[in-house]
Amino acid sequence: xxxxxxxxxxxxxxxxxxxxxxxxxxxxxxxxxxxxxxxxxxxxxxxxxxxxxxxxxxxxxxxxxxxxxxxxxxxxxxxxxxxxxxxxxxxxxxxxxxxxxxxxxxxxxxxxxxxxxxxxxxxxxxxxxxxxxxxxxxxxxxxxxxxxxxxxxxxxxxxxxxxxxxxxxxxxxxxxxxxxxxxxxxxxxxxxxxxxxxxxxxxxxxxxxxxxxxxxxxxxxxxxxxxxxxxxxxxxxxxxxxxx
Amino acid sequence: xxxxxxxxxxxxxxxxxxxxxxxxxxxxxxxxxxxxxxxxxxxxxxxxxxxxxxxxxxxxxxxxxxxxxxxxxxxxxxxxxxxxxxxxxxxxxxxxxxxxxxxxxxxxxxxxxxxxxxxxxxxxxxxxxxxxxxxxxxxxxxxxxxxxxxxxxxxxxxxxxxxxxxxxxxxxxxxxxxxxxxxxxxxxxxxxxxxxxxxxxxxxxxxxxxxxxxxxxxxxxxxxxxxxxxxxxxxxxxxxxxxxxxxxx
Ligand SMILES: Nc1ncnc2c1ncn2[C@@H]1O[C@H](COP(=O)(O)OP(=O)(O)O)[C@@H](O)[C@H]1O
Ligand SMILES: [Mg+2]
Numbered sequence: 479x480x481x482x483x484x485x486x487x488x489x490x491x492x493x494x495x496x497x498x499x500x501x502x503x504x505x506x507x508x509x510x511x512x513x514x515x516x517x518x519x520x521x522x523x524x525x526x527x528x529x530x531x532x533x534x535x536x537x538x539x540x541x542x543x544x545x546x547x548x549x550x551x552x553x554x555x556x557x558x559x560x561x562x563x564x565x566x567x568x569x570x571x572x573x574x575x576x577x578x579x580x581x582x583x584x585x586x587x588x589x590x591x592x593x594x595x596x597x598x599x600x601x602x603x604x605x606x607x608x609x610x611x612x613x614x615x616x617x618x619x620x621x622x623x624x625x626x627x628x629x630x631x632x633x634x635x636x637x638x639x640x641x642x643x644x645x646x647x648x649x650x651x652x653x654x655x656x657x658x659x660x661x662x663x664x665x666x667x668x669x670x671x672x673x674x675x676x677x678x679x680x681x682x683x684x685x686x687x688x689x690x691x692x693x694x695x696x697x698x699x700x701x702x703x704x705x706x707x708x709x710x711x712x713x714x715x716x717x718x719x720x721x722x
Numbered sequence: 723x724x725x726x727x728x729x730x731x732x733x734x735x736x737x738x739x740x741x742x743x744x745x746x747x748x749x750x751x752x753x754x755x756x757x758x759x760x761x762x763x764x765x766x767x768x769x770x771x772x773x774x775x776x777x778x779x780x781x782x783x784x785x786x787x788x789x790x791x792x793x794x795x796x797x798x799x800x801x802x803x804x805x806x807x808x809x810x811x812x813x814x815x816x817x818x819x820x821x822x823x824x825x826x827x828x829x830x831x832x833x834x835x836x837x838x839x840x841x842x843x844x845x846x847x848x849x850x851x852x853x854x855x856x857x858x859x860x861x862x863x864x865x866x867x868x869x870x871x872x873x874x875x876x877x878x879x880x881x882x883x884x885x886x887x888x889x890x891x892x893x894x895x896x897x898x899x900x901x902x903x904x905x906x907x908x909x910x911x912x913x914x915x916x917x918x919x920x921x922x923x924x925x926x927x928x929x930x931x932x933x934x935x936x937x938x939x940x941x942x943x944x945x946x947x948x949x950x951x952x953x954x955x956x957x958x959x960x961x962x963x964x965x966x967x968x969x970x971x
Contacts, residue, residue: 537811
């Protein structure tokens with residue numbers, strides 16, 4: 479792993495500074511995400527998870543620093559069919575069916591046609607294939623939105639709270655799906671404000687008030703804090719920081 | 723721009739549009755109904771100078787305005803929706819270029835505009851017996867261009883709007899001045915000089931100038947105006963592309 483010729487990280491964030499609505503949301507954030515891993519971006523609501531993800535896909539105006547993805551500046555043309563992005567609010571067309579939505583996004587990244595049905599099955603929406611997206615339940619809509627990003631088999635997947643509001647069985651299914659993608663070499667960043675999803679990830683990044691509290695494997699973070707689980711570790715780190 | 727991505731996007735927009743039967747009906751029927759009202763008022767009133775029904779010049783000049791307004795509203799609201807629902811953010815992170823999105827809308831709604839404009843002219847000429855001296859296909863061309871202009875202006879204007887209310891309010895702001903001073907109520911050269919100069923900068927003026935040629939039976943004279951209208955359409959589309967932002971705050 480520490481060989482000098484190690485692959486460059488999938489995502490490199492260096493001294494990223496983001497200002498939104500006059501407020502400094504990310505003051506100075508640096509982060510490296512290794513390839514082929516599932517990284518959990520964990521932190522309470524308002525920590526800046528979505529803002530960081532928007533910067534990684536190149537949707538966010540940044541005030542300083544930079545983000546490099548697969549060796550290219552974030553959001554530039556060579557990345558656009560290699561990076562998949564699922565926004566926090568499900569964003570597909572309510573007046574198209576699930577199939578039409580997924581087929582459109584598949585077409586945009588040049589994915590083979592047979593991937594459309596395959597991906598819809600993979601997210602468990604086979605029975606809703608021809609249903610209008612606007613009539614889906616909340617959890618189904620989330621999965622349809624996810625399918626639209628998965629269908630191109632991107633090398634990097636940025637998923638903003640993809641499991642929020644899903645029942646435990648479905649969450650389990652989706653995490654297995656994310657794992658399959660990672661096993662095929664995809665790098666995934668999955669955000670969540672639910673700390674118990676930490677055990678699903680290869681690495682964790684704890685985010686609070688726009689900066690990184692911890693960055694490492696769950697074992698490392700637990701050892702470092704002496705905590706029993708991710709939630710406790712987060713609280714320990716947060717209070718330590720508050721005291722400093 | 724990438725023709726494949728533009729075509730995919732246009733197809734997707736038409737798929738969405740197809741589901742909204744009521745909007746399709748309104749879009750096709752409302753201009754015809756409005757023109758019927760005008761015919762009802764002026765169909766039997768002779769123009770004092772020519773003896774022809776007043777409906778002929780009035781109907782021909784006002785006709786293009788209805789598709790222009792409707793297409794403007796449809797286009798600006800749909801693109802705004804795309805921005806507020808997060809799908810635009812998604813598209814901007816995909817291989818789609820800004821030009822593909824704008825041209826996708828222009829092509830999709832342009833096709834709708836062709837159907838709408840053609841139906842309206844055929845209805846006016848064959849049902850309401852609108853009598854212009856010039857050629858009917860030339861009238862179709864100008865009315866369809868008006869509808870395309872509405873689409874192009876709607877794309878450009880929607881970038882200034884943050885909410886659907888604002889998007890709808892763009893219509894009176896952009897279209898109604900043209901209704902007032904583009905030569906509908908008063909020949910442009912009879913207006914105060916300053917107003918005439920302002921009207922020179924409004925695309926609708928050239929549509930009405932072209933219609934005036936047709937009413938005078940001079941079909942061959944419309945091409946300068948058609949060219950200017952085309953330039954306005956292209957200009958508004960470019961503006962739409964330039965004001966679309968890949969990154970937002
Ligand atoms: N458009 C905006 N203008 C101003 N402040 C914003 C905007 N979007 C988000 N914020 C603020 O930025 C902070 C981080 O937001 P976000 O990245 O959405 O957090 P998270 O995804 O972790 O919940 C929050 O305090 C939020 O209120
Ligand atoms: Mg968020």
